[in-house]
Amino acid sequence: MEMEKTGAGVAVLSAKEAFEKLEKVGEGTYGKVYRAREKATGKIVALKKTRLHEDQEGVPPTTLREVSILRMLSRDPHVVRLMDVKQGQNKEGKTVLYLVFEYMDTDLKKFIRSFRQTGQSIPPQTIKSLMYQLCKGIAFCHGHGILHRDLKPHNLLMDRKTMMLKIADLGLARAFTVPIKKYTHEILTLWYRAPEVLLGATHYSMAVDIWSVGCIFAELVTKQALFAGDSELQQLLHIFRLLGTPNEEVWPGVSKLKDWHEYPQWNPKSLSTAVPGLDELGLDLLSQMLEYEPSKRISAKKAMEHAYFNDLDKGHL
C-alpha cells in the first residue's frame, strides 16, 4: 500500500508470466540456465535464474555491481547482451533474480570440437574473423576498465549461421558455468591462464586476458589446447617448454613473484613448431600476445590494427 504512494503501483509482468521455459541447458553454483521463449515477442532467450542471498541488506552489493557492469557492456555487439533484469519471488517467498540474455546456439568449444571430429581444419578466414571479433569485444571491455580474467572457448558464444562471436560469463553470469566436476578430463581455467597469474601475481592487468586470447588463437589453428596442463605446476612447465624458461632478462621481476621457484631450464622454441599452419603474420601477432612480460604484451586495440587482419572484410563485424 505504501509503495503505491511513491508511484510504485505500476504492475510489472513477473518473470514466470513473461517467459515460457523450454529446457534447462545449464546449472551452476548460483542457479539454473534455461532456454526460454518470451511470450510477448516469441523471442528465444537464455534465462538465468539466481536466488539472492539476502539478509538485512536487500540486494547484495556484489550482485548490484556485477549486473550494472553487464548492463553497461551489453552495448557492444561482441559481448553477449543482457536484455533485461527482473526480480521475482519463488514458492518460498524468497527473492529471485532473472537475468535475460540473448540466446546463442553454440560456443567456440563446441565449434572447435566439431572440426576436430571431422578431421577438417577451420578455414583461415573463419579463424581471422573470429579472432578479430574476439579482440574487438575484449578491447571494448578493457576500454571500460573491466577485465574478464576467465576467457576460454566455452564462454565465447557463437551463432553458427552468422559466425558472430560474443563474450559471455562476465561477472555474475560466470556463476552459471557448468561445474568443473563434469569435465574431469579437463581443468578449464588453467589452460588459458597467464603465467603471471600462475606465479602468484596479485595485481592483474588487462594483459591476463590477452594471454588467454593468444591461447585461443593457437587452438583455433590446431584444434588442440596450446598449453594443456593438469596442475598449476604442469601448466607452467608446458609454457616454459615452448617459450623458454623465463628469467630476469626477458621478464624483469619474474623471480620476485610469490610462487616463483627453480625450474628446469628450457630454451625457447619457434612458435611455428607448436602452431603449424599459421602464416607468418599470424605467428607474429600470436608471439606478441604470448609475451612473458605483461606490460609488453600487445593490447586488444593494437591487435585489431595488426597486419594479420589487413585482408579481412571488417565491414560487417
Add this chain to the structure above:
Amino acid sequence: MDFDLENPLGNFHDLPCDAVPSLFLIESDHIPPPNYCQSFKASDFDISVRRDVVSLISQLSCTFDPVLPYLAINYLDRFLAHQGILQPKPWANKLLAISCFSLAAKMLKTEYSATDVQVLMNHGDGGAIFEAQTIQRMEGIVLGALQWRMRSITPFSFIPFFVNLFRLKDPALRQVLKDGASEIILKSQREIKVLEFKPSTVAASALLYASHELFPFQYPCFLRAISDCSYINKETVVQCYNVIHDITREEYESVLNINSTSDTPVNVLDEHFLSLESEKTNGTNVVTQEQDFKRRKTTDYGNNRTVPFSHFHQC
C-alpha cells in the same frame, strides 16, 4: 572481473585521447533525460522538495567519500525523471533518500550502520522507523526504474582523462587540479541547471574553471587541449562553464552577505527572505521572516558536509 568503479579510465594515463571513446558514447545512459530540467523549472515546489531530499542524502553521507552522495543524487534524479514528481509526504522522500544512499553505498563497497541511518532520518521529527523490508522494496523499485544501470558514468570518471590531456608533469599539481575540479563538481550538482549537461562536459568545464583559478597562465593551453578533444563540443563546454561560474559566484557572494552564515548559494528561499526585508515594518511579515530563516538554517545545516556527526543530535 576487476575494475576501479570511480576511476574506470585510470589505466589510460599514458594512452592518447582516441583510446577511450567508450565512456563518451554511453554516458547519456547515466543522466536524466534533457526534459528533466524543464519539468523542474515549471515548479518551484519540486525544486525545493528536490533540494530537501538532496539535503537528506547529504546528511546521510556527511562522513563518507563525497563521491557517495554524488552517486546517490544521480540515482535520485534519474529515478525522478523516470517516475515523475516528488511526493509531498516527508516520509516518502526520506525513504527515497535512504534507498538511493543505500544503493550508492553498495556500489562503492561502503559499509554503513543501518541504525545510524535511522537515527539521522528521525532527528527532526517523530517519524516512522523504516523496516529493512520496506527499504529493500524501495531499492527494488529504484533499480527497476534505472534498469540496473547503477554504475553511473559521472564527471569523476572523466577527470583523469582530461587531466592527462593537460600534460601537467608535477603529480602534486595534477592532484591539486583534480581536487579543485572535484569540489566544483560536487557543489554544482546541487543545482538543477547543471543536469542539462553530459558528465564529460561537466568534467571538462569544472577542470577549466579550476585551472583558471589555480593556474591562470596555463589556462589557454588547457583550453586548447579541451577544444582539440574530438569527443567534446566546445560551445557546450562554454555554456556549462558559465553555469558553473554563476553557481560558484553565487556561493562566494552569499558568504559575504552579513545576513547569512551559510555557504550555500543564493536560492529561492534566500530571495524570498531578502524581499521581506523591505517590508520589515509589517508585524505579520516579521513572523513569516523568522519562520523562513529557521527553515533555511535547517537546509543549510544539511548542506554543510563538514559538520561533525555529533552536532546532529543537538537538532
